[in-house]
Structures are given as structure tokens and as C-alpha cells.
Amino acid sequence: MKWFKSLSVAALAIALVSTSVSVAGAASDLKGKIVINGSSALLPLTLQAANEFKKLHPKVKISASAAGSITGPQSVRKGIADIGAVDWDASQDVPGFKKFDGQVAHKVAIIPFAAVVNKNVKVDDLTTKQLQDIFSGKVTNWKDVGGEDADIIVVNRAFGSGTRVNFQMKALQGTEFISKGSNYKEVKSSGDMKTAVETTPNAIGYIDLVYVTSNMKALKINKIAPTEANVVNGTYKVWGYGYYMTKGKPDGATKAFIEYIQSAKFQNGSLKKLKFIPISALK
Amino acid sequence: MQLDTSARPSIAGPNASELGGSIKAGSGKSFDRKNRLLFYNRFFKLACIASAVFVCLILFGILFLMFRTGVLTFRDVSPMTFFFSTDWTPEDDRYGAFVFIFGTFALTLLTLLISVPLSVVIAVFLAEVAPTWLRNLLRPVLDLLVGIPSVVYGFLGLTILIPLLRDITGTNMGDGILAAAIVLTIMVLPTISRVSDDAISAVPRKYRDASYALGATRFQTIFKVTIPAARSGILYGVILGMARAIGETMAVVMVIGNTPQLADALFKPTSVLTSNIVMQIANVPFDSTWNNALYMMGFLLLVISLLMIVLVRLLQRKGAHS
Numbered sequence: 001m002k003w004f005k006s007l008s009v010a011a012l013a014i015a016l017v018s019t020s021v022s023v024a025g026a027a028s029d030l031k032g033k034i035v036i037n038g039s040s041a042l043l044p045l046t047l048q049a050a051n052e053f054k055k056l057h058p059k060v061k062i063s064a065s066a067a068g069s070i071t072g073p074q075s076v077r078k079g080i081a082d083i084g085a086v087d088w089d090a091s092q093d094v095p096g097f098k099k100f101d102g103q104v105a106h107k108v109a110i111i112p113f114a115a116v117v118n119k120n121v122k123v124d125d126l127t128t129k130q131l132q133d134i135f136s137g138k139v140t141n142w143k144d145v146g147g148e149d150a151d152i153i154v155v156n157r158a159f160g161s162g163t164r165v166n167f168q169m170k171a172l173q174g175t176e177f178i179s180k181g182s183n184y185k186e187v188k189s190s191g192d193m194k195t196a197v198e199t200t201p202n203a204i205g206y207i208d209l210v211y212v213t214s215n216m217k218a219l220k221i222n223k224i225a226p227t228e229a230n231v232v233n234g235t236y237k238v239w240g241y242g243y244y245m246t247k248g249k250p251d252g253a254t255k256a257f258i259e260y261i262q263s264a265k266f267q268n269g270s271l272k273k274l275k276f277i278p279i280s281a282l283k
Numbered sequence: 284m285q286l287d288t289s290a291r292p293s294i295a296g297p298n299a300s301e302l303g304g305s306i307k308a309g310s311g312k313s314f315d316r317k318n319r320l321l322f323y324n325r326f327f328k329l330a331c332i333a334s335a336v337f338v339c340l341i342l343f344g345i346l347f348l349m350f351r352t353g354v355l356t357f358r359d360v361s362p363m364t365f366f367f368s369t370d371w372t373p374e375d376d377r378y379g380a381f382v383f384i385f386g387t388f389a390l391t392l393l394t395l396l397i398s399v400p401l402s403v404v405i406a407v408f409l410a411e412v413a414p415t416w417l418r419n420l421l422r423p424v425l426d427l428l429v430g431i432p433s434v435v436y437g438f439l440g441l442t443i444l445i446p447l448l449r450d451i452t453g454t455n456m457g458d459g460i461l462a463a464a465i466v467l468t469i470m471v472l473p474t475i476s477r478v479s480d481d482a483i484s485a486v487p488r489k490y491r492d493a494s495y496a497l498g499a500t501r502f503q504t505i506f507k508v509t510i511p512a513a514r515s516g517i518l519y520g521v522i523l524g525m526a527r528a529i530g531e532t533m534a535v536v537m538v539i540g541n542t543p544q545l546a547d548a549l550f551k552p553t554s555v556l557t558s559n560i561v562m563q564i565a566n567v568p569f570d571s572t573w574n575n576a577l578y579m580m581g582f583l584l585l586v587i588s589l590l591m592i593v594l595v596r597l598l599q600r601k602g603a604h605s
Contacts, residue, residue, distance in 0.1 A: 068565035078569065096374050097568075151455050158541065159374055160566020179372065183455050185540040185552040188562055192537070199446055200456060 030057040032253030036064040038072020038085035039162050041190070041208060042242045045109055046085060048270045049261045056260070060253045069162035073100040073245045082254045084245040087111065087162025091245070094165050095174060104250070105243045106258050109267075110277035112209040112239040113167055114218040114226040120201045123147040125220040131171055134204060137178030142202060154184045155196045155205035163190065166240035167206045171221065210275040232281045241279065346585060353579030359572040365579070371543035373563075373573040380580055386460070386546045386555040387529065387587065390539075393464040394528045398471050399521060403510070405472070406479035406517070411505055422480070428473035437534035440466040445538060454550040458540035461549035466534050471524035478523060482516020483509055518599045522592055529588045532557040556584045 036046055043066040050062040072084025077100055084103075088094045091105045115131060117123065123146055126134070133139040134152055143149045156177055157164040168174060178184055187193050190211050197205045198215040209226055212218045218226050221238060230236035244258055260266060267278035356365060360378045368379025409418055409425075444465060445457040486509050494504040510517070540552020541562050554562075560577050567573045 070566050070568065074569055153456055158562045158566060160563065180542060180544045182548070182551045184542055185456065185458050186542060186562065188536060188541070195441060199442060201449075202455065 029059075030253055030256055031059045033061045034063075034083060034254050034257055035075075035081045036062065036083040036085060036244075037075040037081040038066060038083075038245075039069040039087050039242065040066040041069075041087055041111060041162060042066075042085040042109070044274050045242070045261070045271060045276060048274060049257070049266060052266065052270065053257055053260050057253070057256065060257070062257070068160060069165075070097065070160050073103055076100070076103060076245050076247050079247075082246065082250075083258070086243050086245055087240060088165050088169075089241065089243055095168050096159060096165065100245065103245045103247060105245055106250075106262070107241045107279045108244050108258075108261050109242040109271060110231065110239055110279060110282060111166070111242050112226060112228065112231045112236070112277065113163060113171070113206055114209050114212055114238070115167075115171060115204065115206045115221060116197050116212060116216045116218050117205075118197055118199075118201050118203045119215065119217055121147055121204070121217065123219070124217070125223055127222055128171070128173065131221065132173070132175040135172055135177055136175050137181060137184075140181075140183065150202045151183050153200050153203040154178065154181075155193060155200070155203050156184070156186050157193060157206075158186050158188060162240075163206065163208060167238065170240065171206065171238045228277055231277055234282070239277075242276070346582070349578055349582040349585060352575055353582040354575075356572060356575040356579045360576065365576070369543075369545055371559075373567075373576070376572070378572065378576045380556075380576065380583075382543050382545050383554055383556045383559050383580060384583065384587075386539075386553050387557070387584070389546050390460055390463055390467070390535070390555050391525060391528050391591075393460060394467040394471065395521065395525060397464060398468040398475060398524060398528075401468070402472055402475035402520070402524070403479055403517060405476040406483055407505055407510070409476070409480045410483035411501075411509065422477070425473040425477050425480075429477070431470075433470060433531055433534040434537075436466050436470050437537035440534060440538040448550075452550065456540065456552065457550065458538060458552045459548070459550040460539065460546045460553055462538040463535045463555075466538055467528045467531060470531065470534060471527050474527060475517075475520040475524040478520030479513070479517040482513040482520070485516065486512045515599050518595055522595045525591060525595070526588055529584070529591070530557060532561050536561055556580050556587075560584075 036050075043064065046064045046066075050064055054060065054062060066085070069086045069088070072081070072086040073090040074084070075081035076084040084090070085108075088097075089105045090097070090100045091103050093099050115126065121142060123142060126145060130139065130145045134145070135154060135156075137154070139145060140152055141149065142152055164177075168177065185196070187196050187205075190207055193205050193207050194211050194213065194216070197203045197207070198213070209218070209228075212226075220226070221236070224230055224236045226236055226238065231239050244261075246254060246258070249255075250258055261271075262279070264280065267280055271278055356378065359376070365378055365380050366384070367381050368377070369381045370377045370379040371382055405425075409421055413421065440462060445462055447457075448454070448462055449457040490508050490512055491504055494508045499507065535555060536558040539554060539558055541554050541558055542552040543554050543559070544551065546553035560580055563573070564577055567577065
């Protein structure tokens with residue numbers, strides 16, 4: 001049965017066209033195999049942690065892959081994965097997704113998000129109300145929010161995206177998105193969002209703060225700039241935790257791995273280098 | 284086949300001489316040359332049949348698996364709603380797939396409308412007009428174009444074509460069915476034109492000679508004699524191009540806008556079966572109606588492309604008879 005399990009995981013990884021790494025080693029007391037699936041936003045973090053963890057515990061095998069946030073807790077429920085990485089707390093109901101019963105959420109990182117616009121947009125600052133009106137389609141022209149006379153192009157992530165869930169909860173306070181119109185489009189990934197906002201004049205979208213480039217403009221929300229410092233001092237509210245979901249309480253290698261990624265050494269070292277914010281920064 | 288049936292009685296009796304004198308009746312060994320050849324023949328025939336059956340099994344296996352999951356959609360959604368409603372809001376349990384079905388047909392038609400005339404003209408140029416050195420240069424270039432991965436076309440469409448369309452037409456976004464059709468046209472152009480080129484080149488020289496001898500001009504010869512004679516080959520190229528256009532996903536998803544609304548304008552963000560499946564499949568809960576509906580859409584896609592291929596085959600046969 002074991003070979004079947006690993007085979008199906010491998011097949012899944014290939015089928016979902018995901019990056020995957022396999023780590024194997026040679027001598028420590030901790031043994032086991034950890035399979036991680038889920039959010040692509042958390043994958044760089046998982047891979048880095050897996051590389052460091054295998055040096056400490058060479059007998060633990062870790063294979064990590066990513067497809068989309070919702071696949072994380074789903075794989076855990078089906079028993080395909082030991083850890084499901086997800087951009088929201090899947091043990092609670094969130095807009096569009098029911099909670100996963102019997103799963104335990106472990107915070108591993110803080111992910112800030114930013115509302116971004118194309119460089120040609122003259123607006124620098126929007127209030128929560130204005131953001132809600134724009135993303136729900138009530139305001140359709142930049143002149144109504146202090147910009148030039150031009151139609152607003154709304155770029156949205158597809159339903160099910162972790163970034164979308166977080167942005168909807170934190171920045172729009174649960175307001176429904178528009179879903180139709182000739183100035184509205186959806187994109188598949190953070191990379192596509194970046195390209196779409198960079199190349200489409202008058203476009204507005206939202207993206208993980210780490211993806212913001214100099215070819216787009218990150219908006220202030222309620223006059224607060226989206227920076228790491230403002231997240232830590234509590235003034236910028238648009239951020240979410242990245243979670244690892246496990247079936248019940250974790251044990252063995254899985255427990256040790258989650259403890260490692262939550263340890264002060266990893267949080268303040270590699271995690272910061274990857275531009276996530278340590279969970280200990282906010283208490 | 285013939286060898287096989289005629290050889291069968293010869294195993295029993297010594298009077299079988301149909302296999303010829305080169306095969307000895309045997310020197311007492313059970314596995315002499317004659318029996319060995321018979322064994323090879325039987326085995327090869329079996330291997331061929333098994334391969335053919337295997338291919339059919341795969342096709343029906345895929346159809347069956349897609350259908351089995353897809354049909355579960357109709358436990359929760361009526362077929363009328365699924366096929367004719369334009370309201371696709373899965374998060375609120377409204378599953379109308381008409382937008383995508385219509386989009387797929389419209390996109391394929393628009394693509395063929397642009398690509399077929401262009402391809403045929405390219406093929407005529409290659410086969411009839413271009414000097415030999417240019418022909419020898421262009422054919423490999425077209426062959427190389429076939430091999431370019433679709434995601435590259437999609438990326439170029441997103442970064443070059445869409446801003447260009449925006450500048451030319453003055454629309455706000457540029458995403459939509461026209462952008463997708465142009466990208467697909469560039470993708471299928473080499474396929475259709477190379478197959479058509481081969482078909483036109485294969486038309487016997489005597490047809491052209493006869494046409495010229497009757498006093499026809501070059502234009503008349505090409506459009507009244509050569510192209511009609513190569514018709515079935517050109518249709519075959521169109522089938523190949525169409526199959527690629529219907530199933531194309533990555534290039535389309537990057538330029539079509541991915542919004543579930545009817546493609547009633549050239550520059551309105553819309554969605555087709557393939558792009559909607561790839562946008563959503565990674566994010567749907569397993570065993571949900573939504574998941575089943577996406578499988579049903581995959582099944583539909585299969586059926587549509589199979590039907591179109593059958594249709595064109597029928598047309599081709601009809602064309603060959605007349």
C-alpha cells in the first residue's frame with residue numbers, strides 16, 4: 001500500500017504541474033516521511049524549511065508540492081498529505097469555503113497583501129469604502145475616487161485563490177466581488193496578476209506584498225502604506241497568516257517539522273530572507 | 284493473412300506445398316524454420332490486433348471515466364440549466380455552462396475563419412509560386428513553428444498582442460475572443476499550411492499541364508484545378524488545426540479574460556471550456572457538484588472535438604465522391 005501511496009502522490013504532483021522536491025538522508029534518531037501539499041504562496045517557505053530540516057534529521061523524507069490553497073486541507077482529509085499548506089485558517093469557515101472538521105491549524109508565517117494599480121493611475125490612496133465600491137462594481141471610473149476620467153479595469157484572482165479569500169476578508173471586509181462586465185477579468189496566479197496590472201492601463205488588482213515590483217504602484221489603504229513595518233506595528237490590516245493543516249494533533253516527524261518552521265531560529269532567519277513576516281512579530 | 288490461412292493445414296499433413304520449397308517440411312525438430320515462421324506470423328498479427336484494441340480501450344476508457352464523474356452533475360443541476368443557462372456562479376450553486384460551450388464554438392469558428400484562407404494562400408505560395416531555394420528555406424521554418432510550446436504563444440499574446448490591440452482599437456482591455464482567435468491562428472497556421480502544402484504538391488503534374496494546355500491562366504489553374512484536386516488533403520490539415528484550436532488551453536487562458544459572460548463582442552472578456560477548467564480545477568473541493576460540472580465540461584469538450592472530426596471526415600468522403 002505504501003508504494004501505491006507514494007505513487008499516487010507523485011502522479012498528483014506531476015498532474016498538477018507543480019514544483020516538487022524530494023529530500024532523503026542518512027543518520028539521526030528521527031525517522032519518517034512527510035508529504036506536504038497546498039498553497040503555492042507558501043511553497044518557497046516549505047522548501048527552504050525542508051532543506052534545513054533534512055540536515056538536522058537526515059532520516060526524515062520530505063516531499064513538498066503545491067497546486068492551490070484548497071488542495072492542502074483536501075489532501076490532508078483524503079490522507080494523501082500529512083501537512084496541507086493553506087493561506088487561511090481552514091478549520092474555520094471563510095467566504096466560499098466550509099471548515100474542515102478534525103483538522104488543526106498551525107500558523108507558520110504572516111503574509112501581507114497590497115492593492116496595486118497600473119503606473120498610469122494617479123490615485124495613491126483609497127479608503128476601505130472606496131475599495132469595496134471599486135471591487136463590487138459600484139464605482140467604475142477613476143474620477144469618482146480622485147483620479148482621471150478613465151474606466152477602472154478590475155483584475156481579480158479566480159475563486160478559490162488564498163490571496164482572494166484574504167483580500168476579501170481583510171481589505172473589503174467581506175464585500176462580494178463583481179463577476180461580470182467588459183472591464184473585468186480574472187487571472188490564474190500571482191504571476192499573471194503581476195503581468196496584467198503592469199501591462200493594462202487603469203487596472204487595479206491585489207497581490208502578495210513580495211510580488212510588488214517597481215512597474216506597478218501599491219496603494220495606501222486608509223492612508224496607511226503597505227509596508228512590513230506597518231503590518232508589525234498594527235496599522236496596516238491587510239494581511240493573513242499562512243497555515244499548515246494537520247489531521248488532528250501531529251506527531252513524530254510531522255510535529256518536529258512544524259516545530260522547526262515555527263522556531264525562532266527559522267522564523268527570524270530564512271523566513272525573513274524570503275520576505276515573509278515572522279509570526280512572533282505580532283502577538 | 285493469406286499465408287496464415289493457407290499454412291494452417293500444412294502443419295498436419297506433408298502434402299502442403301503452398302508455402303514453397305524454400306521452407307522444409309521439417310527434420311523432426313518441433314521448432315524448425317517453418318513452424319518458427321508460422322509462430323512469428325501469428326504472434327505479429329496478435330501484436331497488431333492488441334495494439335489496435337489498446338488504442339480503442341484508451342479512448343473509451345477516457346470517455347467513460349469523464350462521463351462517469353461528469354454525469355453526477357445532473358444529480359444537482361438539471362440538464363436544461365447546465366446546457367442553456369448563462370449563469371455560472373458555482374459559489375452560489377448556479378451551474379450554467381452555456382457561456383463556455385458557446386465560447387468554444389465561437390472561438391474555433393473565428394480561428395478557422397482567419398486561419399484557413401491564410402494557410403491555403405501560404406500553401407499555394409509554397410507549392411506553386413515560391414522559387415525552390417525559398418521553398419526549401421520556408422518549409423523547415425514552418426515545421427519549427429509547429430513545435431513552439433503554446434504557453435510561449437500565450438505569453439507573447441499577453442505582453443505584445445493585447446497592448447497592440449488596445450492601441451489600435453482604443454478598447455479598455457483588449458482581452459477577449461478576438462485576441463484568443465489571433466493567438467490560435469498563429470498557432471494553427473503552420474499546421475494547416477504545411478499539410479495543405481504537401482497536399483497541393485502531391486497533385487499530379489499532368490493536371491496542371493492539361494489545364495495550361497486548355498489555355499487557363501496560372502490563377503485559374505491554381506484555384507480551379509490544383510486546390511480542388513488537393514481538397515481532401517487540405518481538409519485533413521483543417522481537422523488537425525481545429526483539433527489543436529479546440530483543445531488549446533494555456534495560450535487561450537492568458538488572453539481571453541476568464542470571465543463567465545457570453546462572448547457577444549470581440550473585445551469582451553469571456554471564457555471557453557478549456558480555460559474555465561484550468562482556471563478552476565485546482566481550487567474546487569473534491570466530490571463537489573462544482574468538480575463534477577468541470578468533469579462534465581471536459582467530457583463535452585471531448586465529444587465536441589470527436590463530433591467535429593467525424594463531421595469533417597464525412598464531408599471529406601462526400602467531397603471525394605463528387
